[in-house]
Amino acid sequence: MGAVGSWRTRFRAAWRAAAAAWAAPEQPPVRPPLSLALATATDAPSGQHVQRQNDILRAITESLPATVVIVDSTGRYRFVNSAFERLVGRPARDIIGRTAVEVLGAEEVARRMPYMQRAFAGESVDFVLEYPAEAGSTFLALSCIPLKVDGAFDGFVGISQDITAQRREQQRLAHLAERDPLTGLFNRTGLAQRLEDERQRPDAGPIALLYIDLDHFKPVNDRMGHLAGDRVLQLFARRLVQSVRSTDVVARLGGDEFAILLTGMHDLALARIVADKVLRAAERPFEVDGVSVSVGASIGVAVLPPEQAGLRALLAQADIQLYRAKSAGRGQFCTEFAELID
Numbered sequence: 567m568g569a570v571g572s573w574r575t576r577f578r579a580a581w582r583a584a585a586a587a588w589a590a591p592e593q594p595p596v597r598p599p600l601s602l603a604l605a606t607a608t609d610a611p612s613g614q615h616v617q618r619q620n621d622i623l624r625a626i627t628e629s630l631p632a633t634v635v636i637v638d639s640t641g642r643y644r645f646v647n648s649a650f651e652r653l654v655g656r657p658a659r660d661i662i663g664r665t666a667v668e669v670l671g672a673e674e675v676a677r678r679m680p681y682m683q684r685a686f687a688g689e690s691v692d693f694v695l696e697y698p699a700e701a702g703s704t705f706l707a708l709s710c711i712p713l714k715v716d717g718a719f720d721g722f723v724g725i726s727q728d729i730t731a732q733r734r735e736q737q738r739l740a741h742l743a744e745r746d747p748l749t750g751l752f753n754r755t756g757l758a759q760r761l762e763d764e765r766q767r768p769d770a771g772p773i774a775l776l777y778i779d780l781d782h783f784k785p786v787n788d789r790m791g792h793l794a795g796d797r798v799l800q801l802f803a804r805r806l807v808q809s810v811r812s813t814d815v816v817a818r819l820g821g822d823e824f825a826i827l828l829t830g831m832h833d834l835a836l837a838r839i840v841a842d843k844v845l846r847a848a849e850r851p852f853e854v855d856g857v858s859v860s861v862g863a864s865i866g867v868a869v870l871p872p873e874q875a876g877l878r879a880l881l882a883q884a885d886i887q888l889y890r891a892k893s894a895g896r897g898q899f900c901t902e903f904a905e906l907i908d
Contacts (some may be wrong), residue, residue: 631727636713638721641665641686653726678708685710685722694729705733746818748796749803757817757825758877764829770872771830774837777884778806778844780822781862781896790854797854798861805847810840825881834869841865841899849897864891865899 627634627647636645643661651658654669666675666682675682681691691710696703711723744756752760764770780802787795799822806816806824815827826844828836848863866888868880883902890900 630725633724633726635724636721637666637724639686639719643669644721681708681710685712685724686719688712688714688719694733702734704728704730749800749818751803751807751824752815752817754817754819754877757815757819757827760815761827761875761877761880764827765872765875767872771832772834772869772871773875773880774828774831774834774867774869775875775880775884776826776828776837776841776844776899777866777868777881777888778824778826778848779864779888779892780824780848781864781892783822783861786859786861790857790859794854794857794859798852798859801852801854802848802861805850806844809843809847814840825884831869837867837869837901838899841867845897845899862897864888864896866891867899867901869901 623645624647627645630647631649633650633653634645634647635643635650638644642663642665644663646658646661651661654661656669661669666678670678677695681693684691689710690712691708693708695706695708697706705728706726707729708724708726711725713720713722744752744759746753761773764773780798783795783798786798799818803816803818803824806826810816810826810828813829815829817825817827819825826840828840831837844865845863848861851858851860853859866884866886868883868887870880870883887900887902891898894900
């Protein structure tokens with residue numbers, strides 16, 4: 567909403583400048599409502615003065631790379647800038663005096679109606695609409711700024727701006743911040759966010775975390791080099807994703823350490839099933855540059871109720887179980903909650 571707020575601030579600043587111009591000595595003692603001033607110059611007692619107001623308003627709104635409209639208290643357009651004309655594909659003369667339904671269509675107005683109702687109640691409203699498409703969604707940021715004359719509601723100014731590029735850049739940066747660049751899996755930050763999302767669900771059940779460490783991975787780097795080691799990590803990451811449901815979360819914590827967050831754990835036996843699948847996935851050889859590479863994995867499993875399942879708590883418990891698995895000979899999983907999932 568930062569872009570919306572910036573345009574709103576700029577517009578209001580420009581509006582104050584226009585108001586200062588209207589306050590010149592030749593201004594009449596009482597200024598008519600904006601809806602009247604924007605009708606036609608000949609409708610007002612001082613045609614030249616109203617024309618001057620319209621010229622100032624036009625100059626302000628044409629300087630903004632955004633659509634600007636003024637809707638009066640009856641819901642009819644009283645002013646539109648050229649950006650809005652281009653958006654709807656109609657000249658101002660075919661828009662002024664018409665309602666939003668007549669100009670935008672009933673379906674589009676239905677999308678905006680909850681916000682328009684608040685604007686007609688005299689409230690400043692900022693919102694974003696998403697328009698899904700096969701090529702990707704587009705996003706439109708809108709603001710409704712109430713207009714008052716002598717304390718009475720006289721309509722609102724509507725400003726809209728296409729923020730698709732900005733939103734996609736935000737999504738790209740968010741993706742980079744939450745993803746491991748080598749494997750494309752979530753990183754620790756992404757895992758923490760998905761865990762918090764799961765904990766906030768009203769129907770959240772016990773949450774399981776599988777803490778996975780590859781066995782015998784260091785020799786791969788030592789014998790074949792880090793590029794080969796990176797390829798093993800990428801292939802293993804792919805196998806992990808194939809071992810879980812689409813609603814589960816797979817993350818690389820760093821090095822050869824991975825984690826799987828199992829959500830919606832209404833059947834605790836799922837933790838054992840997934841752990842077994844991960845062990846089998848790690849045991850299968852990896853083909854790297856024509857060479858068969860064998861590693862393996864050890865897993866520590868933690869299961870906690872959602873109110874206790876912070877990432878630190880889950881990792882701490884899973885780490886204890888991971889140490890047990892490695893101490894017992896590797897290639898297995900351990901959990902102190904075995905009685906819960908047997």
